[in-house]
Amino acid sequence: MKRLVGIAALALIVVPLRAEAAPNKLQAGLDEVVRTAGVGAQVEVHDRGKVWRGRSGVAEVGTTRPVPLDGHFRIGSITKTFLATVALQLVAEKRLRLDDPVSKWFPEIDGVTMRQLMNHTSGLYDVLYTLPRPPEPEFYANRWRTWTADELIQRALVNPPTGKPGEKYKYSNTGYLMLGQIIEKVGGRSYTRQIERRIIEPLGLDQTSLPGTKPSIPEPHAHGYVPKPDRTLLDYTEMNPSVFGAAGEMISTTHDLDRFMTALLGGRLLPPYLLKQMKTPGTKDGHYGLGLAWIDTTCGIRAYGNDGDALAYQAWSFTTTDLRRRVSLVLTPNFATDSDDVVDPYLNKAFCS
Template structure:
């Protein structure tokens, strides 16, 4: 998801002074793999200096493949993040889900502009909502984590921030439970008339995949994407709170009885976000996935074109297609993005249209309540790192 939309799931980088106080010292970046890229090494270190805890990044382009890392694997310790570490990829998950649905479209099992209710008849969905609308966030369906309506009215959803989420972070939600809760709430707008980022759309896409195929989402993911591409370090954890080693740690700062607490939230039950952003992956796996997708190995050309075509309602400048965002790099033309984040983890995944240049990065930080976390460091990192990777700092 983009910089502004990421704050619906990731609540900005915490105060830089907190990270500086808790770290025993920020070391120089890892001895990098691949060609020497002083520009990228500098960008990583400056990202850490701005208040992030750790970062790992992989860039593939005409110079070869470069892999680097900087910062700390854990607060208060000097060990650096693993360059091949696993991380919670957040909304980068949506690109995988969209590909799976579009493969069903290619097989003639799903109609992209058919009513989603045709495949999920038991949920009482508005028949004006199409499969395309789910994938491009134009359905108007309420977001499971809550919605702000015009005029400032807020309709709460499930807990996803503050002490309420911390106390609830190992609770299990069934996908159908999330879907029914969201569908019981008022829609944000009439289907197809506007755009609003809603994780519910991808919970419904997951249920559609299972209904149409007759098998589990996890099995279909393995059969259709992970197995064929050899993505051995990517998993859909469902309700498991575990994240395999090696991995960098993520943190969350919240208020409890008037006192601010910082806890490690690397372990959490991601079923609250479901296929809106539950995936665990690595920079290598995400890079391989993007190379295959943009290289035409996962979808027929017409459907790949649909995936990267921004919606037209009401403002195509938003740049969201079907599970992907499309942006102007400023130097190499159009780039495709599948960013994401969950508490304390941020993901950047970018590639040129031909897959010739790809960047994948994972950042870890002390996530915090929006009132206590400046947005500047987040905004700078989400702009700076792709610029360095694709434009060499231009």
């Protein structure tokens, strides 16, 4: 593993983009994202050494308070990229192998490898579909409930597989709940501590945390919402994040996500052969490798990263391989429409402008 060099120097000085076409288009696009799909949004865009930070909407319904540019938020499945990085560091240390059978740690799982667990070709039923979702009435009763990884995994495993291992891509949070437990057994520490020791602390990600069962989000932050049965919005900023666990519990900022993705894609966290594995799709023409996804823009630019849905917060963080163009964005959705329908064009605009 390469020594961490130069990370602290990243983004210490924010040089605004020239007050011309690019920022104006990006601000107008962000306003459209919020008008269509959100309560508020914040974004950090890096373009060849220059940085633009934007925001739109409000931090809290019923107020005019602006979304904080340095706000904390739940990053959802971007947590998987952190977790997969730790797993691949253990591979580099020869404590794990990508072809290890998952049955070494979960005897009831037959024919699934670590690689398939990480690239969502395991065929394991996604625990998400066993849980009530808003606006189902049962959902709200679980707001403060503490879930264990074992409990969530077993909820999933009582359901039949969605396919044979390696047969097709089918997203499964269950696999990453298992990965968290495997990392703990192999690494000898909780996955939380290993992410902290291997990534958060070396990179100086001071605004990134794993809350466990702690319901609050550090200040400053925008409020997040979920729909009530009557389709009005319920403030869901505080909730017990154990339901996400290793598959999505983390909290961060756009600045810290940008720093993490820059270090990862810049080769500072993994040796080249494992970073290449991380970028390799699990299926032909797929867009998801080992905890890392990618988008292809209309202007021919490919950007790597991930997105995450944590109920009241939706996040995206992507960077080009040369690290010259990078976008990290968070939206507090209003559930009026599918946010991907407006965020995907915005990301395209941010990378191609």
